[in-house]
Amino acid sequence: MNNNESVSIVVFSGDLDKVMAAFIIANGAAASGMEVNMFFTFWGLSALRKKGAKAKGKRFIEKMFGMMLPNGAEKLALSKMHMFGMGTMMLKNVMKSKKIPSLPELIDMAKQLGVNLYLCEMSMNVMGLKREEFIDGIKDIVGVASYLEHASKANITLFI
């Protein structure tokens, strides 16, 4: 397969629809034999939070951030038509009935296909999120230089 081809995706958004698009592209690329590196930063970090995970030694403001941000992939909201949760719930039901994979399923699939998931340390610091609050299977916690190294070698780069 084309082991020398790669895709680099920055997931900045924490909107359900946008993160889904990122994972569909990532899974398609991985299934086509491409190396895929996804960098989660700012609101995008919420997508990889582990449900119910807590970290010790947080300051008050960090705890507040943790409470206000969506607690994992299942809690993300649509960028449009969220309608206090009604729209997002309706979309999830429609997707289920049409056998479209949910975001948690897409994330599991990505891990199985060997997609590399990176977290942005600076954003984690801003939001007070700790390593132990994220799902298993994170490749590494990195900074902008690591992203640039991957992106400059990639055939496709996306910012979502």
Added chain:
Amino acid sequence: MEVKKTIDASGLSCPLPIVKLSQGIKEIGIGEVIEIIATDQSFVPDVEAWCRKTGNTLLEIKNEEEKIRAFIKKEK
């Protein structure tokens, strides 16, 4: 044409048929043929693109009664 493995991706949406194909083809040997059945109409251009991208050969594609059957020969 001898089919070594068949994958039924009927009723599944993008990107699942391609993902299942990529996983299934790992289980056959070079020169062997895998069959995949899908109902997503976009699977037709997608499986063609997937074969071009991965260097495998699309031997035949049948579009019959809403079911698409593709036969792919593993090249590497």
